[in-house]
Amino acid sequence: MTKQNLGDTIIQNAAQLFRKQGYKATSIKQIANASDCTTAALYYYFEGGKAEILEHVMKRLAPDNLILEEKPVLPDTLAEFFEIRTNLMKGNMPILAERVRWLLMELVNLSEEDKAPFQRHLLSIQAEMQKSLGAYVEDETLANQVSWVMFCSMFGYQQLVVMMGLQEASGLDPDNYLEAVRNVIFKDLMDLKKRPDVE
Numbered sequence: 568m569t570k571q572n573l574g575d576t577i578i579q580n581a582a583q584l585f586r587k588q589g590y591k592a593t594s595i596k597q598i599a600n601a602s603d604c605t606t607a608a609l610y611y612y613f614e615g616g617k618a619e620i621l622e623h624v625m626k627r628l629a630p631d632n633l634i635l636e637e638k639p640v641l642p643d644t645l646a647e648f649f650e651i652r653t654n655l656m657k658g659n660m661p662i663l664a665e666r667v668r669w670l671l672m673e674l675v676n677l678s679e680e681d682k683a684p685f686q687r688h689l690l691s692i693q694a695e696m697q698k699s700l701g702a703y704v705e706d707e708t709l710a711n712q713v714s715w716v717m718f719c720s721m722f723g724y725q726q727l728v729v730m731m732g733l734q735e736a737s738g739l740d741p742d743n744y745l746e747a748v749r750n751v752i753f754k755d756l757m758d759l760k761k762r763p764d765v766e
Contacts, residue, residue: 645756693718
């Protein structure tokens with residue numbers, strides 16, 4: 568098995584163990600056994616041990632490609648931009664929920680140091696969303712607020728409505744939820760057009 572393949576195997580098995588029994592309850596020995604390698608081999612690939620493996624697991628689970636396009640599309644209006652972005656989110660909601668469910672529940676049990684890589688990654692996603700919104704919203708403070716509301720709204724819907732099985736009670740399936748966000752929260756912004764100085 569090549570270094571890259573064994574590294575991937577360790578990350579995949581660690582993610583499964585973290586999901587099943589939690590990060591703190593999972594030992595390096597369990598990860599090594601599940602990956603059919605010695606603990607010495609595991610440390611050869613991940614010198615930082617379990618904390619480094621967790622960082623790799625977090626990066627793999629992070630929702631950037633489920634929220635952001637590989638090459639951001641900047642249509643003429645914010646309404647069109649919002650439609651593209653919400654369709655991407657809507658299509659990926661089930662995958663996103665599966666990826667991050669255990670991690671969001673586990674975060675409260677992690678040290679600040681262990682949380683930091685995931686927090687940095689989420690902040691980079693939010694910054695990319697804000698940058699895209701800047702093509703329509705000249706005020707940086709407003710672009711920042713809108714990107715955070717979009718971000719929090721998506722995660723909140725996943726956690727409260729989808730994961731707790733409240734879609735029927737709320738009357739908010741992904742389609743009409745995203746439509747409600749657009750019409751209620753961002754209604755006054757939807758007519759904004761792409762700034763002429765933006766390519």
